[in-house]
Amino acid sequence: xxxxxxxxxxxxxxxxxxxxxxxxxxxxxxxxxxxxxxxxxxxxxxxxxxxxxxxxxxxxxxxxxxxxxxxxxxxxxxxxxxxxxxxxxxxxxxxxxxxxxxxxxxxxxxxxxxxxxxxxxxxxxxxxxxxxxxxxxxxxxxxxxxxxxxxxxxxxxxxxxxxxxxxxxxxxxxxxxxxxxxxxxxxxxxxxxxxxxxxxxxxxxxxxxxxxxxxxxxxxxxxxxxxxxxxxxxxxxxxxxxxxxxxxxxxxxxxxxxxxxxxxxxxxxxxxxxxxxxxxxxxxxxxxxxxxxxxxxxxxxxxxxxxxxxxxxxxxxxxx
Ligand code: CP
Ligand code: NVA
Numbered sequence: 001x002x003x004x005x006x007x008x009x010x011x012x013x014x015x016x017x018x019x020x021x022x023x024x025x026x027x028x029x030x031x032x033x034x035x036x037x038x039x040x041x042x043x044x045x046x047x048x049x050x051x052x053x054x055x056x057x058x059x060x061x062x063x064x065x066x067x068x069x070x071x072x073x074x075x076x077x078x079x080x081x082x083x084x085x086x087x088x089x090x091x092x093x094x095x096x097x098x099x100x101x102x103x104x105x106x107x108x109x110x111x112x113x114x115x116x117x118x119x120x121x122x123x124x125x126x127x128x129x130x131x132x133x134x135x136x137x138x139x140x141x142x143x144x145x146x147x148x149x150x151x152x153x154x155x156x157x158x159x160x161x162x163x164x165x166x167x168x169x170x171x172x173x174x175x176x177x178x179x180x181x182x183x184x185x186x187x188x189x190x191x192x193x194x195x196x197x198x199x200x201x202x203x204x205x206x207x208x209x210x211x212x213x214x215x216x217x218x219x220x221x222x223x224x225x226x227x228x229x230x231x232x233x234x235x236x237x238x239x240x241x242x243x244x245x246x247x248x249x250x251x252x253x254x255x256x257x258x259x260x261x262x263x264x265x266x267x268x269x270x271x272x273x274x275x276x277x278x279x280x281x282x283x284x285x286x287x288x289x290x291x292x293x294x295x296x297x298x299x300x301x302x303x304x305x306x307x308x309x310x311x312x313x314x315x316x317x318x319x320x
Pocket of ligand 2: 176243
């Protein structure tokens with residue numbers, strides 16, 4: 001058993017039963033999750049056995065929005081941790097056929113956990129509150145995308161060793177991905193900048209919560225000037241201008257966000273060899289140009305790969 005990846009240097013560190021937000025973690029849990037992901041990633045690459053805490057358990061994937069990366073990586077993660085997934089159709093589970101609390105109370109009798117992608121964060125809370133025995137993971141809401149932030153921080157840790165003192169600039173919409181990235185990075189001591197058009201800033205309560213979890217000298221700076229935001233940054237991150245559910249705003253947003261396109265000229269204001277990051281899917285030619293996303297300093301597919309390893313670590317901690 002000595003080659004089996006174990007939970008933790010510190011086996012007392014477990015994840016909470018509910019992972020709605022990065023802020024459901026404290027910094028110890030966040031660092032533990034990233035460290036465990038490193039171990040699980042190495043074990044997978046070497047085809048070494050590792051923890052299988054989901055043996056004999058089922059996890060339900062409930063997705064009300066499209067997904068390539070999140071759905072695929074959670075499916076693989078559950079299977080590699082010994083469990084099985086069920087994928088009830090969204091229109092049956094979350095489409096109003098029965099109340100969301102009745103859905104949750106049914107699922108609670110069959111599965112150990114649910115991974116949910118939905119619209120308002122309150123829908124996840126409704127499921128968790130109706131079925132307290134279920135472990136519940138946020139696979140993206142309108143407000144947050146915490147699993148993405150875990151992968152992003154693992155990617156940066158691999159590149160830099162530590163986020164402490166590094167400057168990470170999110171350019172574009174102050175959306176779910178921006179919020180979760182800022183929460184996680186600031187807990188690891190990064191200087192986070194968020195550069196958005198006027199009217200598309202992080203919600204004020206999100207900024208306040210981020211400032212409340214600052215550690216190791218990390219800072220949050222918000223600006224409406226893309227060049228100022230990117231100046232000297234060690235990493236530049238962007239995301240789509242219109243998120244899922246905002247498709248009707250696509251055309252108007254293209255005009256407003258045009259000065260926030262991440263192109264070679266904007267990257268020229270960042271530090272030499274600054275990393276480019278994107279959660280994907282990317283709308284090439286809108287928020288990012290081909291030359292940037294395909295450049296040698298783009299780490300977008302590392303981020304995508306790391307979704308798997310960090311979600312395995314998260315589930316292993318939740319089901320330890
Ligand atoms: N980044 C991300 O969550 O991708 P999907 O929407 O494909 O899951
Ligand atoms: N902000 C995007 C992220 C997609 C992974 C959205 O919510 O559609």
